[in-house]
Amino acid sequence: MTTQHPPAVIPDRLFADPEAEARWRARFHAPRVSVPDWALDAPDANIYVSNASGVWEVYAWNRATGEHRQVTNRPNGTLSATTSPDGESIWWFDDTDGDEFGSWVREPFAGGPAERALPDVHDGYPAGLEIGHRLIAVGVSTDDGSELFVHVDGKTERFYASKDDAGIAALSRDERLLAISHSEHGDSRHPAVRVYATDGLTTVAEKWDGEGKGLTPLEFSPVSGDARLLVLHERRGREELLIWDVAADTEEELSLDLPGEVSATWYPAADALLVVHFHQGRSSLYRYDLGTAELTSLDTPKGRIGGASVRPDGTVEYSWSNAAHPPVIRARAEDGTDTVLLAPPGEPAPPSAPVVDAFVEGPGGRVHALVARPVNAPEGPLPTVFTLHGGPHSADEDRFSAYRAVWLDAGFAVVEVNYRGSTGYGSAWRDAIEGRPGLTELEDVAAVHDWAVDSGLADPAKCVVSGGSWGGYLTLLAIGTQPERWAAGVAAVPVADYVAAYEDEMEQLRSFDRALFGGSPETVPDVYRECSPLTYVEAVRAPVLVLAGDNDPRCPIRQIENYLDRLAELQRPYEFYRYDAGHGSLVTAETVKQTATEVYFALRALEK
Known part of the structure; x- marks a missing residue:
């Protein structure tokens, strides 16, 4: 018989003060947009994603006419989309209720019926x-590994298959060269690059830097x-960056006098790079x-660049925000003039x-x-939430x-640990977490x-630990291995x-x-056991709230139920919030409810 887990309590409101209640909800409901992406040979044909409808969906923007059109309208939202280079069609990924498993769909840019883009690809x-003018390359991953098609x-042809992780990475402008990322050496965290000639799909170049050194093809x-x-x-x-001339088989490492790390995209004439530092x-x-x-x-x-690209006329379009100010999409002309490019409807x-x-x-x-204190907080020690980011290969910014x-509004100091x-x-x-994930991060x-x-x-x-995805994993591991904190x-x-x-x-x-x-749980069982929250569930003393999606392919529901069943057997205090979506929600109302x-x-x- 399935255990009936105690449901989470969903409050009607968090704050007695109507202004405070309205303010925190307004931050989630405020419409936002991504940096627009445009068709390679039709720069007036743009797409972006926005939550203006209350769900994150894909929108089309015809810059010539000024028309904006909502493209997708699905219960659990849509994030993945692109355009054909001629601007005639929009491609978006169609999964089932957020499970990330599905196929690419194509519809006219101006609107019209959508159809499966590549019926011969499973x-x-x-x-x-x-997507090129004459050639399309697509990658698919299943339980059997990776398959790549052109x-x-x-006609559709499978040109690559591997039990290891691989993916389509870049297509040359003349569509003669196709770069893929692969991990045939057994380490998907440090990939290698292979380049094919699209005429005949023969390998023309390979590059791998060896163990522990990844190469990521950008464009x-x-x-x-x-x-x-x-x-x-x-x-x-x-x-760091390098430019590899595949035809000449030469490369140039770009040594930039900048601390930290970089990524980049080309300027239209390929004479410069837009570097994100x-x-x-x-x-x-x-x-x-x-x-x-x-x-x-x-x-x-000073803040965060959430995306950046260069228009054909050299204008740089980018998203910017910092902790105090909400995001805005800006355009910086070559003369240095910086203006707001795209503002969604409604109040910011x-x-x-x-x-x-x-x-x-x-x-x-x-x-x-990164540390934040509530506005007008008292000087003494505060209730504090340590929010742990996901990934793990990501960072708080x-x-x-x-x-x-909203945590600050509720009187908590917030500490985000990289x-x-x-x-x-x-x-x-x-x-540094290789071989001992989870426990290593928790030392920090x-x-x-x-x-x-x-x-x-x-x-x-009054210290709370919180996180989603990998941060959720660290949270459960923390309350089991550091119960006194x-x-x-x-x-x-x-x-x-974890098993x-x-x-x-x-x-x-x-x-x-x-x-x-x-290795896998079969080859290194002791590592998985040592690094799994389930191993330490008997040590849990703090009350814990777990939130999970029924269709999550990344942190599936069965393993979460295993953990909750043990909490129930041990009579530990916990609550469970279960919802019908995948790895998180793209629906604003659902996000507000969960928060x-x-x-x-x-x-x-903390009152107990």
Whole structure:
């Protein structure tokens, strides 16, 4: 008989003050848009995603006429979309209720019936898509591994299959070269690059930097006949740029005098790169002239760049926000004029409090954290929530977050920890969790927790640990391995039973886990057992809220139920919020409901 888990309490409101209640909800409901993407040869044909309808969906924007049109309208939203290079069609990925398993659909840019774009390609998890005028390349991942296809002249051909993770990466402007990313060497976290000639689909070039050093193909030059491929490498212990001329088989490493890590995209004439620089939780933009090697700052404000691209006329369009100010889509002309490009309808989100940096010595080196205090907070120690980001290969940033803001409104200090495993701090920091994931990150969280208590920021009796996805996994692991530190735990879409999670998750993640853990649960069972929250469930004392989606392919529901069943057997205090979607929700009302449930749970836990 299935265990009946105690349901989470969903409050009607969080705050007695009507203005405070309206303010936190307004931050989530405020319409937002992404940086627009345009058709390669029809720059007036643009698409973007927005939550203006209350659900994140795809929109078309005809710049010539000024018309905006909602393209998709699905119960659980749509994020993945692109255009054909001629601007005639929009492609979007059609899955089932957020499970990420499905196929690409195509419809006219101006509107009309949608149809399955490539009927001869079976359903699966997306593994890259490149659309040319005469050739289409698409990747699909299933439990059997990765398959890559090309579609030319009405015929579809599978040209690659592997049990290891692989994906379509880049198509040259003249459509003669196709780059893929693969992990045939057994490590999907540090991929290699292969380039095919599309005429005959024969391999023309290979590049792999060896064990522990990934190569990520970004994009070919936008100039027809130019065989240069922009690639991220990590030969000197951090992600940097190189340009690989595939035809000449030569490469140039770009040494930029910038701390931290970078990514980039081409300027339209392929004479320069738009560089996105990330350092200590903040990003900025630069123009790098390939002829003179001159690096010029575009002087964006301190904060986060959420996306950036260069228009045919050289205008840079980008998304910017920081912790205090909501995101805005801006356009910076070549003369330096910077204006708002795209503003969604309705009122913008109310502002919030800024974040400050904390640098704490941890067992593996200096840990960077972002710290926010409620406005007009008392000087004494505060209830504090430690929000742990997902990934694990991601990072918390000085960006606007309605989620962070509501915790501040509720009187909590917020601490965001960029633990080992986070990106932006070098390859050694990112890869330090190999062989002992979860437990390694929590050593850094413990060091920051000690600092927060010793500095007088955090009340040691009122510390909450919270996170989603990998952050949810760390949350459950934390309340089991560090029970004395936490008064409550809030774990959204977590890994809870790692062996069962491995059995049920999408193959791309199984490949990732094998690289991270050093093998599968069959080959290294002790590592999975040591690093699984289920192993430590008997030590859990703090009340815990778990949120999970029925259709989640990343952190599947069965392994979460296994963990909850053990909590029930042990009679530990917990609540469960279950919803009909995948790895999180794209529906604003659902996100608001879950957020209210999380904060209300923590407030009640601290009252006990």
